[in-house]
Amino acid sequence: MAETKKDLPKGGVIEKGGTAHDYYTGGWRKLVPVVNKDKCTNCMICWVMCPDSAVIVQDGKMIGFDLEHCKGCGICAVECPDKVKAIKMEEEAS
Amino acid sequence: MATNTAMKKQTGLTGNSAIAIAMKQINPDVCPAYxxxxxxAIIEDFSSYVADGDVDTELITVESxxxxxxACIGAAAAGARVMTATSSQGLALMWEMLYIASGMRLPIVITNVNRALSAPINIHCDxxxxxxxxxxxxxQLYSETVQEAYDNLIMAVRIAENEKVLLPVMVCLDGFITSHAIENITLLDKAEVQSFIGEYKPERSLLDIDHPSTFGAMTLQDAYMTFxxxxxxxMTRAKDxxxxVSAEFAKKFGRNYGLIDAYRLEDAEIAIVILNSAAGTTKVVVDELRKQGKKAGMLRLRLFRPLPHKEIADALKNCKAVAVLDRADSMNDFGGPLFNEVRSALYDGETRPKVISRIYGLGxxxxxxxxATDVFDELSAAVKTGKTDTLTKYITL
Structure with a gap:
C-alpha cells in the first residue's frame, strides 16, 4: 500500500503480484473444514480443487488448512472421494 | 506561410472515410469493432486497410x-494503443464499460458518429x-467539419496518452451530415501523423510478466473516493x-483550433451557442444579420468534457441575450444539457445575459x-423588452 492516499497508483492498479496472500479472507467463514487424517489417503484432490490455495501440504502429505485464507466454501469436503470422505464441514467454534 | 501547409493536398472525403484514413495513419495496435x-463505413474502410496490410492493427470482430x-479495455490494459468507432445504440450498449475505461485510466480513443437514440428508432443525427x-x-471533442473530425482524432491520441491526463477520449461528429457528406479536406502524410502522435509508452502492461500487476481490483470506502x-x-488537467496539443498541431500543420470557437462575438449582443455541424448554418445567419447591422455572434464548443466554463463565461459575458441550442433533450422540464451547463457557467459573471434553451434537429x-434567424429574432426582441418569451422550447418542430 502506498504511503499516503495521494500516492495510490492511477486507476487502482496493484503494482505487484501475489498480494492476495496479504488479504485474510478467513473471517468470511461460517463453516470450518476438519480433516480426519486416519481416513485421508493424501490423494491431493482437495489441494487441487481449493479456490483459495488454503490446503496445506508438507512432504507430499496433506496436513491441514490455512484458516487465515479458507473461506469455508466446502468444496474440499464435497470433492474428497466418496470412499474416503475424510473432510467434514463443522460450525465454527463460537 | 501556415496557410500553405493548411491547404496543401486537398481532397474530397466523407467524414467516415476521413476518420478511417486518420485511423490508418495512426495505425493503432488493436481495434475491436462492431x-x-x-x-x-469507418470500420468498413478500416477493415480493408487491415486486409490489405496497410496497418499492423489487430482487428477484433466482436459480437456487440x-x-x-x-476488448478495448483489455487491450489497453495490456499496453496497446486502442481505437474503435460507434454510434447511438452502440455507444449506449458500451455504457457500463465507458466508466470502467475511464476509471482504469486507459487512453482509449473512439469516434462517435452522433445519432439519435431509440425509441422511436431513428438512424439520423442528434x-x-x-x-x-x-x-x-x-x-469529449465535437467537430464541425470533416476536416476538424480528422484533425481531432489525431489530436485525441496525444490528449488521451498525455501522462497528466490518461483518460479515454471521444471524438464526436454529426451522423450523415458530416459522416456521409463529402467535403474538401487536407490530409496529412502518414509520417507527419506518426511523428505528431509519437510512440505510445504505456506506464504499465498486463503482459509485462516481470512486473506482474492487477488491473480493476475492488476498492472500498478507504480508497474508491481517492481514485x-x-x-x-x-479531467481538470485535460483542458490545458x-x-x-492543439497549439502544437496548429504550429506544425497550420490549422488552428481553440477549446471554443467564438464567431463574431467581440461586440455581439445576441448569440447562439451550439455544437458540431449546425455551427456552419448559424455562421451564415450571423454574417447575414451583421450585414443588416445587427450585433449577432455564435459560440461553438469544440471541447465539452472537460467543460471550458471560464472560456464560455468570458466569451459570452458582454452579450445581452443568448440561446443555447441543444440537439438532445435532458427530459427534465428545464432545457437541454448544453443549456444547463452554459447557463451555469455564466452565473458568476458580473453581467449576466438572458439565456434560453432551444431544442432543435432531433432525429x-x-x-x-x-x-437560426427566428432564434436571433427572438433574442433581439428579448434585448428590446428585457423579457424572454419562454425559457425552454422545441424549435424546428
Missing part, C-alpha cells in the same frame, strides 16, 4: 458494442448518444493539455437558415 449506422469496449455519456469520465478524486483532477430534423 459496425453500426452511421459509423459503419459491450464486447467491443470490453446528440442524445454522446450527451448520455457526458458523465462517463471521457474527454475518483484523482480521475476528476486528471487539449490547448497545448436528423433539418436546422435551416430560417430556424
Amino acid at each position: 459496425p453500426i449506422t452511421p459509423s459503419t 458494442e459491450h464486447s467491443a469496449m470490453s 446528440h442524445s448518444d454522446s450527451m448520455g455519456a457526458r458523465d462517463a469520465g471521457w474527454v 475518483k478524486h484523482q480521475q476528476s483532477e486528471a 493539455v487539449v490547448s497545448s 436528423g430534423r433539418d436546422y435551416k437558415i430560417k430556424d
Whole structure:
C-alpha cells in the first residue's frame, strides 16, 4: 500500500503480484473444514480443487488448512472421494 | 506561410472515410469493432486497410458494442494503443464499460458518429448518444467539419496518452451530415501523423510478466473516493493539455483550433451557442444579420468534457441575450444539457445575459437558415423588452 492516499497508483492498479496472500479472507467463514487424517489417503484432490490455495501440504502429505485464507466454501469436503470422505464441514467454534 | 501547409493536398472525403484514413495513419495496435449506422463505413474502410496490410492493427470482430469496449479495455490494459468507432445504440450498449475505461485510466480513443437514440428508432443525427455519456469520465471533442473530425482524432491520441491526463477520449461528429457528406479536406502524410502522435509508452502492461500487476481490483470506502478524486483532477488537467496539443498541431500543420470557437462575438449582443455541424448554418445567419447591422455572434464548443466554463463565461459575458441550442433533450422540464451547463457557467459573471434553451434537429430534423434567424429574432426582441418569451422550447418542430 502506498504511503499516503495521494500516492495510490492511477486507476487502482496493484503494482505487484501475489498480494492476495496479504488479504485474510478467513473471517468470511461460517463453516470450518476438519480433516480426519486416519481416513485421508493424501490423494491431493482437495489441494487441487481449493479456490483459495488454503490446503496445506508438507512432504507430499496433506496436513491441514490455512484458516487465515479458507473461506469455508466446502468444496474440499464435497470433492474428497466418496470412499474416503475424510473432510467434514463443522460450525465454527463460537 | 501556415496557410500553405493548411491547404496543401486537398481532397474530397466523407467524414467516415476521413476518420478511417486518420485511423490508418495512426495505425493503432488493436481495434475491436462492431459496425453500426452511421459509423459503419469507418470500420468498413478500416477493415480493408487491415486486409490489405496497410496497418499492423489487430482487428477484433466482436459480437456487440459491450464486447467491443470490453476488448478495448483489455487491450489497453495490456499496453496497446486502442481505437474503435460507434454510434447511438452502440455507444449506449458500451455504457457500463465507458466508466470502467475511464476509471482504469486507459487512453482509449473512439469516434462517435452522433445519432439519435431509440425509441422511436431513428438512424439520423442528434446528440442524445454522446450527451448520455457526458458523465462517463471521457474527454469529449465535437467537430464541425470533416476536416476538424480528422484533425481531432489525431489530436485525441496525444490528449488521451498525455501522462497528466490518461483518460479515454471521444471524438464526436454529426451522423450523415458530416459522416456521409463529402467535403474538401487536407490530409496529412502518414509520417507527419506518426511523428505528431509519437510512440505510445504505456506506464504499465498486463503482459509485462516481470512486473506482474492487477488491473480493476475492488476498492472500498478507504480508497474508491481517492481514485475518483484523482480521475476528476486528471479531467481538470485535460483542458490545458487539449490547448497545448492543439497549439502544437496548429504550429506544425497550420490549422488552428481553440477549446471554443467564438464567431463574431467581440461586440455581439445576441448569440447562439451550439455544437458540431449546425455551427456552419448559424455562421451564415450571423454574417447575414451583421450585414443588416445587427450585433449577432455564435459560440461553438469544440471541447465539452472537460467543460471550458471560464472560456464560455468570458466569451459570452458582454452579450445581452443568448440561446443555447441543444440537439438532445435532458427530459427534465428545464432545457437541454448544453443549456444547463452554459447557463451555469455564466452565473458568476458580473453581467449576466438572458439565456434560453432551444431544442432543435432531433432525429436528423433539418436546422435551416430560417430556424437560426427566428432564434436571433427572438433574442433581439428579448434585448428590446428585457423579457424572454419562454425559457425552454422545441424549435424546428
